[in-house]
Amino acid sequence: KKVLIVFGTRPEAIKMAPLVKEFEKYPVDFDTRVCVTAQHREMLDQVLRFFDINPQYDLDLMKPGQDLYGLTAAIITELKPVLENFKPDYVFVHGDTTTTMASSIAGFYSGAKVCHIEAGLRTHNKYAPFPEEINRQITGRVTDYHFAPTNASRENLLKENIDTKTIIVTGNTVIDALLQSVEKVKQEPSDLVKQLDNDLSGADLLLVTGHRRENHGDGFIRICEALKTIALERPSVQIVYPVHLNPKVLEPVNRILGDIKNIKLIEPLAYHDFIWMMDRAKIIITDSGGVQEEAPSLGKPVLVMRETTERPEAVEAGTVILVGTDTDKIIQETFALLDDDTHFKEMSSRHNPYGDGKACGRIVEFMKELELVKNFK
Numbered sequence: 563k564k565v566l567i568v569f570g571t572r573p574e575a576i577k578m579a580p581l582v583k584e585f586e587k588y589p590v591d592f593d594t595r596v597c598v599t600a601q602h603r604e605m606l607d608q609v610l611r612f613f614d615i616n617p618q619y620d621l622d623l624m625k626p627g628q629d630l631y632g633l634t635a636a637i638i639t640e641l642k643p644v645l646e647n648f649k650p651d652y653v654f655v656h657g658d659t660t661t662t663m664a665s666s667i668a669g670f671y672s673g674a675k676v677c678h679i680e681a682g683l684r685t686h687n688k689y690a691p692f693p694e695e696i697n698r699q700i701t702g703r704v705t706d707y708h709f710a711p712t713n714a715s716r717e718n719l720l721k722e723n724i725d726t727k728t729i730i731v732t733g734n735t736v737i738d739a740l741l742q743s744v745e746k747v748k749q750e751p752s753d754l755v756k757q758l759d760n761d762l763s764g765a766d767l768l769l770v771t772g773h774r775r776e777n778h779g780d781g782f783i784r785i786c787e788a789l790k791t792i793a794l795e796r797p798s799v800q801i802v803y804p805v806h807l808n809p810k811v812l813e814p815v816n817r818i819l820g821d822i823k824n825i826k827l828i829e830p831l832a833y834h835d836f837i838w839m840m841d842r843a844k845i846i847i848t849d850s851g852g853v854q855e856e857a858p859s860l861g862k863p864v865l866v867m868r869e870t871t872e873r874p875e876a877v878e879a880g881t882v883i884l885v886g887t888d889t890d891k892i893i894q895e896t897f898a899l900l901d902d903d904t905h906f907k908e909m910s911s912r913h914n915p916y917g918d919g920k921a922c923g924r925i926v927e928f929m930k931e932l933e934l935v936k937n938f939k
């Protein structure tokens with residue numbers, strides 16, 4: 563059977579890489595090919611290099627100033643010849659990006675079965691996150707097999723009348739990627755993280771990431787104001803912030819945080835360096851989805867700069883606290899973790915609700931069984 567795995571951004575690449583590797587273990591059962599849209603370019607390529615993945619198809623679609631209209635149209639148009647040439651039986655997409663939504667539609671047009679990894683996440687608010695919530699809902703409509711990371715995501719799909727037989731709860735593949743990488747990363751730190759660690763000289767590290775469109779504008783200004791206050795009021799703490807390459811993020815961050823001694827603004831880290839830094843951090847402050855799934859496996863408390871979340875499991879498990887983009891709340895919850903050791907230890911020792919690192923095995927096993935059942939008929 564022919565499997566086409568399509569992705570385009572850094573987080574999708576991280577979460578699809580272990581699946582590519584798992585499919586490749588069964589070359590007799592599956593002819594597996596990878597197509598990248600390159601919705602991100604550099605950040606995607608770093609991940610491909612780390613996992614040693616050489617895509618058979620590279621649409622190279624990232625253009626300066628590209629908007630959602632152009633990107634969506636380009637993905638559908640450019641995928642057409644790939645689908646017509648390879649004629650996959652299954653098209654795998656991941657998550658909630660524009661690549662996910664447009665590729666799932668293209669896969670559907672081609673007559674392939676669409677398989678959605680990380681299916682069923684919902685905020686039920688079509689504007690938050692924008693455009694991800696609508697991307698994942700549209701993808702859910704055209705998907706044939708839904709690989710849900712948790713029972714909560716399965717429940718969301720059932721509420722949308724999706725046939726229970728087509729939903730498989732697997733855990734999140736991000737934990738597969740993390741567990742397959744973390745030991746190697748710890749044993750072989752790069753020169754860059756060795757240097758960063760040296761500069762920290764033992765200080766408590768607050769690792770920050772932020773990129774969500776819903777926070778662009780005022781949200782980022784409030785976030786930066788909070789980070790500034792934390793840094794100024796706690797000079798012994800060191801903030802490291804790998805800043806996303808989007809100019810809407812770069813501009814306020816550089817303007818407000820550029821000159822503060824104990825805030826280090828750096829370029830986005832390669833995945834292996836980022837894992838190393840997460841492991842080194844005391845607290846992680848982020849609006850990222852993937853980071854809140856990964857951090858509990860490394861025993862790190864996370865403050866999530868979002869008003870709504872499609873990841874309620876983390877809030878329930880107590881591994882994350884939602885702080886929104888409220889300056890005071892970000893400051894208050896950060897100080898609580900820095901000052902109250904019992905609270906800190908409690909949050910750091912919670913069970914990770916996102917999986918055990920065996921999600922990809924379950925996905926490929928399901929696909930093999932599906933073929934057996936079909937051949938039986």
Ligand code: UDP
Nearest residue numbers: 573576804830831832833836850851852853
């Ligand atoms: N990440 C990375 N380098 C960084 C920041 C994050 O490799 O400088 C990784 C992180 O480990 C996680 C993923 O990127 O697996 C999260 O990506 P992002 O926050 O961009 O997207 P989201 O998860 O919110 O969709």
